[in-house]
Amino acid sequence: MDTKQRILDEALTLFSEKGYANVYVADIAERVGIKAPSLYKHYKNKQAIFDAILEEMNRRFLETAGALQINGADAVADADIYKTISEDQLLGLGRNLFLYFLHDDYTRRFRKMLTIEQFHDKRLADVYMKQYADDPLSYQGMLFGLMVSAGVLKTDNVQIMTLHFYAPIYMLLTICDRDPEREPEALNLLDAHIRQFNSLYARDEDQVNENKKKTNRRNKS
Amino acid sequence: MDTKQRILDEALTLFSEKGYANVYVADIAERVGIKAPSLYKHYKNKQAIFDAILEEMNRRFLETAGALQINGADAVADADIYKTISEDQLLGLGRNLFLYFLHDDYTRRFRKMLTIEQFHDKRLADVYMKQYADDPLSYQGMLFGLMVSAGVLKTDNVQIMTLHFYAPIYMLLTICDRDPEREPEALNLLDAHIRQFNSLYARDEDQVNENKKKTNRRNKS
DNA sequence: GTCTATAAGAAGATAGAC
DNA sequence: GTCTATCTTCTTATAGAC
Numbered sequence: 001m002d003t004k005q006r007i008l009d010e011a012l013t014l015f016s017e018k019g020y021a022n023v024y025v026a027d028i029a030e031r032v033g034i035k036a037p038s039l040y041k042h043y044k045n046k047q048a049i050f051d052a053i054l055e056e057m058n059r060r061f062l063e064t065a066g067a068l069q070i071n072g073a074d075a076v077a078d079a080d081i082y083k084t085i086s087e088d089q090l091l092g093l094g095r096n097l098f099l100y101f102l103h104d105d106y107t108r109r110f111r112k113m114l115t116i117e118q119f120h121d122k123r124l125a126d127v128y129m130k131q132y133a134d135d136p137l138s139y140q141g142m143l144f145g146l147m148v149s150a151g152v153l154k155t156d157n158v159q160i161m162t163l164h165f166y167a168p169i170y171m172l173l174t175i176c177d178r179d180p181e182r183e184p185e186a187l188n189l190l191d192a193h194i195r196q197f198n199s200l201y202a203r204d205e206d207q208v209n210e211n212k213k214k215t216n217r218r219n220k221s
Numbered sequence: 222m223d224t225k226q227r228i229l230d231e232a233l234t235l236f237s238e239k240g241y242a243n244v245y246v247a248d249i250a251e252r253v254g255i256k257a258p259s260l261y262k263h264y265k266n267k268q269a270i271f272d273a274i275l276e277e278m279n280r281r282f283l284e285t286a287g288a289l290q291i292n293g294a295d296a297v298a299d300a301d302i303y304k305t306i307s308e309d310q311l312l313g314l315g316r317n318l319f320l321y322f323l324h325d326d327y328t329r330r331f332r333k334m335l336t337i338e339q340f341h342d343k344r345l346a347d348v349y350m351k352q353y354a355d356d357p358l359s360y361q362g363m364l365f366g367l368m369v370s371a372g373v374l375k376t377d378n379v380q381i382m383t384l385h386f387y388a389p390i391y392m393l394l395t396i397c398d399r400d401p402e403r404e405p406e407a408l409n410l411l412d413a414h415i416r417q418f419n420s421l422y423a424r425d426e427d428q429v430n431e432n433k434k435k436t437n438r439r440n441k442s
Numbered sequence: 443g444t445c446t447a448t449a450a451g452a453a454g455a456t457a458g459a460c
Numbered sequence: 461g462t463c464t465a466t467c468t469t470c471t472t473a474t475a476g477a478c
Contacts, residue, residue: 021242125399167388
């Protein structure tokens with residue numbers, strides 16, 4: 001990686017850990033293995049480094065079109081898959097999304113930086129909202145719409161159904177960002193959430209009946 | 222309000238807008254109507270102001286015991302109320318929680334500061350998690366547990382049911398924090414979410430049937 | 443408790459040699 | 461492109477008068 005790119009990479013790491021104001025140009029330079037003044041041959045000033053990161057962020061987001069590519073298939077293939085989705089496939093969808101957001105190195109650093117600097121720079125708040133709220137809800141809403149049309153799930157309101165699927169994933173993500181040790185607990189909750197989501201929205205009457213039996217069995221407190 | 226308290230108040234406002242590092246002692250002093258050096262008669266240094274805010278934050282949280290007092294009733298009274306909860310009462314519970322978190326002046330500023338500074342100071346991440354994830358889930362879990370025992374709602378897993386109720390509220394809150402103009406949209410989604418939540422978890426068989434009719438009526442795309 | 447003046451130091455950025 | 465040396469500005473904090 002050339003120096004110009006390495007500067008961005010190290011700056012992103014530092015910004016995501018300490019926030020823009022707490023990172024000094026000399027810190028970035030040291031990580032790259034040069035002295036601070038050399039850095040000014042690559043970028044006009046500190047703000048220019050930040051802006052370049054933002055640009056790269058936007059470029060990557062456009063490349064992956066939000067959450068579209070997360071499961072490795074394109075939208076059309078997804079549409080076919082989800083016409084006959086099973087609980088296991090729904091679990092896979094949720095887990096993939098969650099683990100990609102949580103573990104992908106760039107995504108994680110970007111998100112932390114967005115979180116820290118969002119009230120300081122409105123552009124970041126916008127990117128955050130798009131990346132972690134609007135785009136996932138919109139893409140998943142499309143998938144769930146197909147599932148409802150295909151008759152594998154049922155609901156009055158696909159938008160709310162999508163919110164019911166995604167909001168817990170989002171919330172568990174923010175928990176793990178703040179305390180990575182809670183990841184195992186979050187993964188358990190994630191699975192339980194998706195299974196229960198599937199029970200609640202499954203069109204299959206057998207599933208509904210299966211569910212009632214369980215409820216009767218367990219609700220004896 | 223005495224000067225010492227006014228310093229905390231203005232400092233909190235500024236910290237929540239710009240972050241600790243971007244707020245200068247002179248800025249705080251100016252808002253209070255004094256010069257920076259005078260401020261050092263009240264607090265040892267800038268960090269001491271921050272720590273005092275954190276202390277006050279913890280004090281307030283203990284006072285209100287998390288979300289316990291949000292609806293103006295104590296836990297025991299709540300327990301009685303929610304044994305026979307209606308959809309409207311559930312709507313009230315969700316709206317009160319949401320609007321209190323969003324509009325209460327102290328709560329809003331505290332939350333913004335926590336969000337900005339959470340990766341800089343682990344104590345803040347902990348307070349954030351407790352205030353916006355663990356305490357609400359724990360308190361509402363207790364209420365929903367009572368409702369399930371009383372037979373007004375049904376589920377295999379109260380913890381996940383609580384997550385299904387609260388995670389959308391939390392997510393809509395983070396949306397409005399970043400873009401207050403989306404509050405009307407969020408309130409509409411909040412209501413639709415709670416109504417659908419109630420349909421999904423209602424024990425009443427009439428409700429379930431009512432729901433099926435609606436589904437059949439609307440799902441004609 | 444508040445002020446003015448100022449010390450002390452940190453951090454961003456530039457100049458100019460190599 | 462990288463370095464050392466240095467400038468400049470900003471910010472915290474203190475000294476000491478009132």
